[in-house]
Amino acid sequence: MTRQPGGAAARRRLLRPGGLRRRLVIAFVLVAAVSAGILAVASYLLVRQARLQGSLTASEVQAREDLNLATGISYPEAASFVQAYEQRGTHAVLIFPGGRRVASDPQVNPPIPAELRDFVRKGQLGYQRMDVAGQPYLILAGRVPGSDAELYLFFPEQDIAHNLTQLRNALAAAWLGVLLVAALIGHVLARRTLEPVARASEAARQIADGQLDTRLPTGAADEFGTWAAAFNEMADALEAKIAALSAAQARELRFTANVAHELRTPLTALVAEASLLSDQVGQLPDPARRPVELLIADVSRLRTLVGELMEISRLDAGSEPVQHQLVDIKSIATALVGARGWQDRVAVEGEPLTLVTDPRRVERILANLVENAVEHSGRDVSVRTSTDGVQACVEVANGGPGIPADQLPLIFERFYKADSARASAGSGLGLAIALENARLLDGDISVSSDVRRGSAFRLTLPLGLAGDVSER
Numbered sequence: 001m002t003r004q005p006g007g008a009a010a011r012r013r014l015l016r017p018g019g020l021r022r023r024l025v026i027a028f029v030l031v032a033a034v035s036a037g038i039l040a041v042a043s044y045l046l047v048r049q050a051r052l053q054g055s056l057t058a059s060e061v062q063a064r065e066d067l068n069l070a071t072g073i074s075y076p077e078a079a080s081f082v083q084a085y086e087q088r089g090t091h092a093v094l095i096f097p098g099g100r101r102v103a104s105d106p107q108v109n110p111p112i113p114a115e116l117r118d119f120v121r122k123g124q125l126g127y128q129r130m131d132v133a134g135q136p137y138l139i140l141a142g143r144v145p146g147s148d149a150e151l152y153l154f155f156p157e158q159d160i161a162h163n164l165t166q167l168r169n170a171l172a173a174a175w176l177g178v179l180l181v182a183a184l185i186g187h188v189l190a191r192r193t194l195e196p197v198a199r200a201s202e203a204a205r206q207i208a209d210g211q212l213d214t215r216l217p218t219g220a221a222d223e224f225g226t227w228a229a230a231f232n233e234m235a236d237a238l239e240a241k242i243a244a245l246s247a248a249q250a251r252e253l254r255f256t257a258n259v260a261h262e263l264r265t266p267l268t269a270l271v272a273e274a275s276l277l278s279d280q281v282g283q284l285p286d287p288a289r290r291p292v293e294l295l296i297a298d299v300s301r302l303r304t305l306v307g308e309l310m311e312i313s314r315l316d317a318g319s320e321p322v323q324h325q326l327v328d329i330k331s332i333a334t335a336l337v338g339a340r341g342w343q344d345r346v347a348v349e350g351e352p353l354t355l356v357t358d359p360r361r362v363e364r365i366l367a368n369l370v371e372n373a374v375e376h377s378g379r380d381v382s383v384r385t386s387t388d389g390v391q392a393c394v395e396v397a398n399g400g401p402g403i404p405a406d407q408l409p410l411i412f413e414r415f416y417k418a419d420s421a422r423a424s425a426g427s428g429l430g431l432a433i434a435l436e437n438a439r440l441l442d443g444d445i446s447v448s449s450d451v452r453r454g455s456a457f458r459l460t461l462p463l464g465l466a467g468d469v470s471e472r
Helices: 007-014 019-069 075-086 114-121 158-208 223-283 286-317 329-340 359-376 405-410 430-440
Strands: 091-096 100-103 126-132 135-143 150-156 325-328 346-350 354-357 381-387 391-398 444-450 454-462
Touching: 019 126, 019 135, 019 150, 019 158, 075 091, 075 100, 114 126, 114 135, 114 150, 135 158, 158 223, 325 329, 325 359, 329 346, 329 359, 329 381, 329 391, 346 359, 354 359, 354 454, 359 381, 359 391, 359 430, 359 454, 405 444, 430 444, 430 454
Parallel strands: 346 381
Antiparallel strands: 091 100, 091 150, 126 135, 135 150, 325 354, 381 391, 391 454, 444 454
């Protein structure tokens, strides 16, 4: 099975718990804020309209009475008439033809808006609200019966303005209170609503980490209860399927190991017999020599295949130890090329590359990669060492025929051969064994290829620490 280091940690980094809960709380608060805001604004506008309309109605009744009281008033009588308004808390301004004005309070004698004066001159009762000396007033005006004078009455509305300000502040404070309460309620509701989701997420993480017996409680009689039951059914099916696959894989591993082990005894005898035959090949007649040579070659291939089967069985079973040492990768590559007699076909390039790893497994990896390059190319094979400060890299390249793009994903499969005729001497396990050994060293192997320019296999290994020498 392919392993993916750090998979569980990567999944946890991708999960950001609380995101949906925050969105639900925000949505709940927004709904409450908009609803409460609309209600507060509507309440304020209705109260404001009622208060202002009530003030206008009362002031209109008072203005009509005052106009009747001022019937026939003349300019000399105006001063004593308007002074009476100060006693009841209102202000009055009489305007006579020629622009003569008589005010009850000189401080409340603003210019009268032209629109209001035009309205009054038409003989109608008019009103307008305006600020005088920074205070709000309701102005009601009309022509005095039996006179050319115009009476402008200023009714103060400071109390109304103050009351409306208090109402506005109270509504704003209530709106903020609604937001806080909505946030608390939304948090509680979101937490209770999403609690089954959190349990399901945790259960899914546990199953992904290998705890296949994890299940969800199914006591709820709602949609979450149905969801939990479906989740448990899925977990049961998944556990059964994985158990079946694990059992099948274990049987396959045992079968492969047993086959390889059972072949060792007869194979040892065949190797010994082939060795005896090889010593006598030169004395055999020509018709018998070629079959004997083929037999010896096939026995050698069978010996290699059995060895590789046993090695890959041990790798699958996790029974292969790793002995860390401080080694020079370039020296291993140079010694390997010399020992195999590949000096004329393989060039070792790059600077010395020292790291902490298992030299026996590095040699095994490089042997398989270089042998694969020599077998399929036979020329322009190079082994180049390099590092980026974090990882060590060994690139085995060749200039022979490249690997077709559709076969690259399969190149590390066991018993896979790019040659459909399977005429090569290899068993198809070399690259698979190299990859498993690289992963055992916390490394990896990648391949790039061009059908016209050849292929390059890139082995990457962690540099490690020079003092970190241990066995696992």
